[in-house]
Amino acid sequence: DTEVTQTPKHLVMGMTNKKSLKCEQHMGHRAMYWYKQKAKKPPELMFVYSYEKLSINESVPSRFSPECPNSSLLNLHLHALQPEDSALYLCASSRPGLAKETQYFGPGTRLLVL
Amino acid sequence: AQKVTQAQTEISVVEKEDVTLDCVYETRDTTYYLFWYKQPPSGELVFLIRRNSFDEQNEISGRYSWNFQKSTSSFNFTITASQVVDSAVYFCALKDSNYQLIWGAGTKLIIKP
Numbered sequence: 484d485t486e487v488t489q490t491p492k493h494l495v496m497g498m499t500n501k502k503s504l505k506c507e508q509h510m511g512h513r514a515m516y517w518y519k520q521k522a523k524k525p526p527e528l529m530f531v532y533s534y535e536k537l538s539i540n541e542s543v544p545s546r547f548s549p550e551c552p553n554s555s556l557l558n559l560h561l562h563a564l565q566p567e568d569s570a571l572y573l574c575a576s577s578r579p580g581l582a583k584e585t586q587y588f589g590p591g592t593r594l595l596v597l
Numbered sequence: 598a599q600k601v602t603q604a605q606t607e608i609s610v611v612e613k614e615d616v617t618l619d620c621v622y623e624t625r626d627t628t629y630y631l632f633w634y635k636q637p638p639s640g641e642l643v644f645l646i647r648r649n650s651f652d653e654q655n656e657i658s659g660r661y662s663w664n665f666q667k668s669t670s671s672f673n674f675t676i677t678a679s680q681v682v683d684s685a686v687y688f689c690a691l692k693d694s695n696y697q698l699i700w701g702a703g704t705k706l707i708i709k710p
Contacts, residue, residue, distance in 0.1 A: 525688055525700035526642070539697075571640050582692045583630050583649060588642035 486510075487589035489574050495595045498564060504592045506557040506574030514579035515557040516586060517549060520571040532557060533579045564596045599624045601691050603701035610679055611709050618674045618704045620689030626650075629693035631672045633663065636703070637685040648672060676706075684708045 487508045496502050506515065514533045518526035531539035532551040540549075546568075548560040557574055571593050575586040600623040610616045622631065633645040646656060648665050656663045660677045676683055689701040 523703075525690075525703055526698075528697060573640075573642060575642075582628070582694065582696050583647070585632065585644055585647050586698065587644060588634075590639065590641040593640065 487574055487576055487587055489572075489589035489592050491592055492590065493593045493595075495597065496561065496564065497597055498566070500564075501560070501562045503561065504559040504572055504574075504594075506559075506589055507555055508574075508576040508587075508589075509555060510576060510587065511554075512576035512578055512587075513554055514577045514584070515551060516575040516577075517547075517557070517559050518573040518575065518588075520573055520591070522570075526573055530559075561594075564594075566596050569594055569596045599691055599693060599695065599699045601689055601699050601701035603687075603689055603704050605704045606702070607705040607707065609707040609709065612681055613678050615675060615677050616679050616706065618676075618687050618689075618706065620672045620674065620701060622670050622672065622689070622691045624691060624693045626693035629691060631665070632690040632692070632698070633672075633674050634688045634690065635685045636688065642688070645674075679706075679708045681708050681710055 490505045516531050517529040519529055520526040528541050529543045530549045535551045546563050550558040571591045573591045574589040577584040577586045602621045629650045631648045635643045635645055653665050662675045664673045684707055686703045686705045688703045691699045
């Protein structure tokens with residue numbers, strides 16, 4: 484079962500709102516990722532968690548706050564976003580530690596910031 | 598420095614035609630991994646194949662085939678007898694000792710009925 488689920492599928496929020504994106508996987512993977520993808524561009528890595536610890540933060544603004552409550556769940560808390568943050572947010576998971584490991588992606592959350 | 602180039606921004610063919618998507622990569626590492634992903638309009642990135650740098654055998658999976666050539670640093674993807682459901686953006690990606698995926702710009706494939 485190579486399934487990663489993400490909720491919600493779509494989200495519209497104002498610049499003063501606080502919302503959260505959720506990601507879940509049951510493949511026993513211990514590495515989880517958040518990517519941001521703008522239209523007609525490849526995904527950009529935002530955060531990597533390995534064994535529930537944040538291992539990579541690609542200089543993402545503090546209005547994005549990741550959280551990994553357990554080995555199956557990954558959240559992305561959003562606060563005071565800007566219209567340019569509108570994008571597709573993708574979650575992925577993989578076995579950790581080795582370059583050969585394949586990342587499996589969820590369906591994404593389409594975020595619109597007004 | 599690592600880099601992945603997908604020079605074809607968009608390809609449009611009629612159904613049942615064969616189509617090849619090009620991918621050229623750069624890395625200084627001798628051990629690296631190459632990937633292809635498919636992204637249909639729904640948005641999900643679907644993993645298609647992983648190839649390591651020591652395995653130059655070509656791979657075939659149904660209508661899909663991949664041609665890996667280290668001599669030209671290329672990892673091309675061919676769809677035989679294309680179908681409308683193959684319409685998507687296809688990304689080629691590289692992972693080496695840096696452990697992060699380096700993505701190509703993607704090729705949008707349009708299959709017309």
